[in-house]
Amino acid sequence: xxxxxxxxxxxxxxxxxxxxTDPDRRTQYRPVxxxxxxxxxRVIFEEELDYVCRxxxxxxxxPSEVEDVAQEVFVRVFGKLDTYDGVHSLRSWIFGFAHKVAxxxxxxxxxRHEDLGADETAGVEHGxxxxxxxxxxxxxxxxHCLEQVPQPRRSVxxxxxxxxxxxxxIAASLELxxxxxxxxxxxxxxxxxxxxxxxxxxxxxxxxxxx
Amino acid sequence: xxxxxxxxSDPEVEAxxxxxxxxxxxxxxxxxxxxxxxxxxxxxxxLPPSASSSSSSLxxxxxxVVKVGLAAFVGGATAGVAFDRLVLREAPPPVTAAVSIPxxxxxxxxxxxxxxxxxxxxxxxxxxxxxxxxxxxxxVAPARxxxxxxxxxxxxxxxPTPAAAPPTPSPPSTLAEERELIxxxxxxxxxxxxxxxxxxLTRHHRRFPTGALSExxxxxxxxxxxxxxxxxxxxxxxxxxxxxxxxxSPLLLRLxxxxxxxxxxxxxxxxxxxx
Numbered sequence: 001x002x003x004x005x006x007x008x009x010x011x012x013x014x015x016x017x018x019x020x021t022d023p024d025r026r027t028q029y030r031p032v033x034x035x036x037x038x039x040x041x042r043v044i045f046e047e048e049l050d051y052v053c054r055x056x057x058x059x060x061x062x063p064s065e066v067e068d069v070a071q072e073v074f075v076r077v078f079g080k081l082d083t084y085d086g087v088h089s090l091r092s093w094i095f096g097f098a099h100k101v102a103x104x105x106x107x108x109x110x111x112r113h114e115d116l117g118a119d120e121t122a123g124v125e126h127g128x129x130x131x132x133x134x135x136x137x138x139x140x141x142x143x144h145c146l147e148q149v150p151q152p153r154r155s156v157x158x159x160x161x162x163x164x165x166x167x168x169x170i171a172a173s174l175e176l177x178x179x180x181x182x183x184x185x186x187x188x189x190x191x192x193x194x195x196x197x198x199x200x201x202x203x204x205x206x207x208x209x210x211x
Numbered sequence: 212x213x214x215x216x217x218x219x220s221d222p223e224v225e226a227x228x229x230x231x232x233x234x235x236x237x238x239x240x241x242x243x244x245x246x247x248x249x250x251x252x253x254x255x256x257x258l259p260p261s262a263s264s265s266s267s268s269l270x271x272x273x274x275x276v277v278k279v280g281l282a283a284f285v286g287g288a289t290a291g292v293a294f295d296r297l298v299l300r301e302a303p304p305p306v307t308a309a310v311s312i313p314x315x316x317x318x319x320x321x322x323x324x325x326x327x328x329x330x331x332x333x334x335x336x337x338x339x340x341x342x343x344x345x346x347x348x349x350x351v352a353p354a355r356x357x358x359x360x361x362x363x364x365x366x367x368x369x370x371p372t373p374a375a376a377p378p379t380p381s382p383p384s385t386l387a388e389e390r391e392l393i394x395x396x397x398x399x400x401x402x403x404x405x406x407x408x409x410x411x412l413t414r415h416h417r418r419f420p421t422g423a424l425s426e427x428x429x430x431x432x433x434x435x436x437x438x439x440x441x442x443x444x445x446x447x448x449x450x451x452x453x454x455x456x457x458x459x460s461p462l463l464l465r466l467x468x469x470x471x472x473x474x475x476x477x478x479x480x481x482x483x484x485x486x
Contacts, residue, residue, distance in 0.1 A: 064439070071245060074245075178215060
């Protein structure tokens, strides 16, 4: 990847090395401080769009609305780009926006109805059609279980157990005290497990989406 | 201050989350189109690279096509009036700067205008004028999800669907194709077939992210959103984006009317039976 030789103003930000080479992202970030604002945003958009969309689905945004809500998330990201300090992971920071935008979005009654018939095969690319269908059903079940976890706690669960964020990253991103993160995670896990038991007891996995 | 401590994993939760973690990516979002919309909303951004390849024809197309094609598309009385004003302001106003990035030279307009002109007036679909009604009805269609399903490569900036997109479409056919998709979407919206609208607009988005008829497409997106979900924050954002990008669009009148009607319905929130 080419390295633009620009420099930005006074003091370059410190960016943790591991944030630039997170294997999960498959590509290496260029150090953000050498890019212009719009270039930085461009990189973030390219690298994190999938993550944002995935997170929005986990946060209860319906598939058909993900694109619009993602747009809103990225508008906010752009607006606050200069406030990102590089101390915590970029994804955690972005998740904070997704969390807020999704919360606003789903707060309206009309959006609360979850799209139980949604096609979750979008990210399932490999295998036979049957295997893909099974994977999609399994994913749908997970999303349904997540739905059962009330929103203040769901984000903590997603960030920690799916995104691998640390407690301090979660605390910074969601603007919570550290102890609240611990307690919310503990509660959320219990709720999530309960939801899974309920759903799997009531329906076979193949029917879980048809409630 | 509390010190951070590692949190032990929960094996049961881990196991349940497995399928979700295995998803390599989760989007059937058209990233080029989304970037295009962001670029409209955030003037500091540039249009997507995929757009720049077609951008030369784009600027041209706008000037040429819009006058012609859009009269047919909007159909309504308000329509024809402003569409000749609309577009690609050569001296870009602040809001639309991002849209009008590509070559402002209006020179080749002739090239595109000529092939398009004859076809544009003729095939206006019979059902196109019924735009306002579906927006006001606030249908909650069980549509979508399946609509955007066709396989795509989100990484690729230009990802033509195999059957529909020739590798290097010539400008005339491009414009004709654009019009066709927009017409289909408009007609479907008039008929209340929201899935079909979504499908046509998505195809237009993918194939012509910054096409000559992107104004109409964006307007239709807003109308579609209103029709399917009523007025909400996402629709409001779409509407704002559209209004900023196309402040003189005649579609704005329709959108404003639809907005007023939809907002009136919000308090009751009682689903009106479409039949």
